[in-house]
Amino acid sequence: MIRAGRRKYxxxxxxxxxxxxxxIGTFRNKQPYADEDFPPKISSDEARVKLWDSxxxxxYLAGRPIPELPQGGDDQDLLDxxxxxxxxxxxxxxWDKNYKTHPQIAPHLTMVKGVxxxxxxxxxxFRTGKGTGSGSKGxxxxxxxxxxxxxxxxxxxxxxxxxxxxxxxTVQERVGxxxxxxxxxxxxxxxxxIADLLQDDPxxxxxxxxxxLGYPTAVQRTALTAAATELRARHVQPYLQRVxxxxxGAGLAxxxxxxxxxxxxxxxxxxxxxxGSGAAALVWDERYGWRTAVSKRHPIGxxxxxxxxxxGIRYLSxxxxxEPAELLAALTDRRHGSKHPKTVxxxxxxxxx
Numbered sequence: 001m002i003r004a005g006r007r008k009y010x011x012x013x014x015x016x017x018x019x020x021x022x023x024i025g026t027f028r029n030k031q032p033y034a035d036e037d038f039p040p041k042i043s044s045d046e047a048r049v050k051l052w053d054s055x056x057x058x059x060y061l062a063g064r065p066i067p068e069l070p071q072g073g074d075d076q077d078l079l080d081x082x083x084x085x086x087x088x089x090x091x092x093x094x095w096d097k098n099y100k101t102h103p104q105i106a107p108h109l110t111m112v113k114g115v116x117x118x119x120x121x122x123x124x125x126f127r128t129g130k131g132t133g134s135g136s137k138g139x140x141x142x143x144x145x146x147x148x149x150x151x152x153x154x155x156x157x158x159x160x161x162x163x164x165x166x167x168x169x170t171v172q173e174r175v176g177x178x179x180x181x182x183x184x185x186x187x188x189x190x191x192x193x194i195a196d197l198l199q200d201d202p203x204x205x206x207x208x209x210x211x212x213l214g215y216p217t218a219v220q221r222t223a224l225t226a227a228a229t230e231l232r233a234r235h236v237q238p239y240l241q242r243v244x245x246x247x248x249g250a251g252l253a254x255x256x257x258x259x260x261x262x263x264x265x266x267x268x269x270x271x272x273x274x275x276g277s278g279a280a281a282l283v284w285d286e287r288y289g290w291r292t293a294v295s296k297r298h299p300i301g302x303x304x305x306x307x308x309x310x311x312g313i314r315y316l317s318x319x320x321x322x323e324p325a326e327l328l329a330a331l332t333d334r335r336h337g338s339k340h341p342k343t344v345x346x347x348x349x350x351x352x353x
């Protein structure tokens with residue numbers, strides 16, 4: 001399985017062979033992954049397409065200790081057909097014929113490196129009858145939300161106040177959310193509350209904060225990941241606002257509050273709308289730094305896992321957080337910048353105690 005939050009690290013045989021500097025033919029003939037010290041596959045044993053975690057294989061090839069992956073069991077774990085079938089107690093052929101096409105499952109299928117996967121939570125909810133149709137008290141997976149988006153946080157927060165161990169199924173039922181919306185909102189709010197507590201009491205470890213808030217052990221990992229993302233967002237927001245204010249002072253933007261957004265994989269990004277420049281907006285992405293954007297309405301765009309490139313996109317600095325004056329100079333002088341990011345910055349992970 002692909003552990004929750006690890007999708008971007010999925011690596012197939014061709015990519016692994018290239019990382020090892022050998023042809024795919026040599027790789028398949030010699031099967032270096034058969035070595036007992038080689039990182040284990042993250043695909044099922046019966047899977048036709050073999051997958052590994054690229055952070056683990058990179059560490060192995062560099063002679064470094066191989067990092068451990070998060071424990072399985074998270075609702076956002078991605079299961080291949082064999083694993084999904086096993087979860088339901090049926091054969092892979094039965095999964096293909098009778099289950100993957102079901103309207104409560106089909107909308108959630110996703111391709112990773114050419115392999116179809118389904119979130120564990122979707123399979124488990126189907127198995128237990130949550131949101132699958134007649135007699136179900138939960139919201140059907142894939143159905144629309146019944147509450148306005150700007151009310152979701154407050155409504156889910158009320159449930160957390162009542163019961164810190166509230167489940168996704170309860171959130172779906174009582175708030176009227178789809179599974180996907182509940183799975184986004186609940187861990188994020190738990191993470192925000194952990195972040196609040198850590199800022200109020202810096203002597204606490206993240207795990208102690210989660211326990212003090214009453215979060216069950218089973219949900220603490222996702223909550224701590226969300227807390228780490230929230231703390232990164234809080235740390236960078238004043239810098240992003242300062243950049244926006246400098247652009248306003250230079251007559252290149254209207255006054256605005258910069259909002260830090262969370263992309264797939266807990267990547268942080270933000271946009272500053274421009275009004276006196278040839279670009280529609282400036283976008284900051286914690287992996288690639290600052291770039292221009294051509295769309296004012298959707299400047300950040302859809303997450304693809306690769307740096308956005310094309311006409312009108314110019315990366316303005318090799319640094320992740322250049323001084324606003326440096327950024328302003330690069331924006332106004334087209335001789336500065338490049339079409340591709342010269343540096344890719346790593347994103348943050350879970351909190352450490």
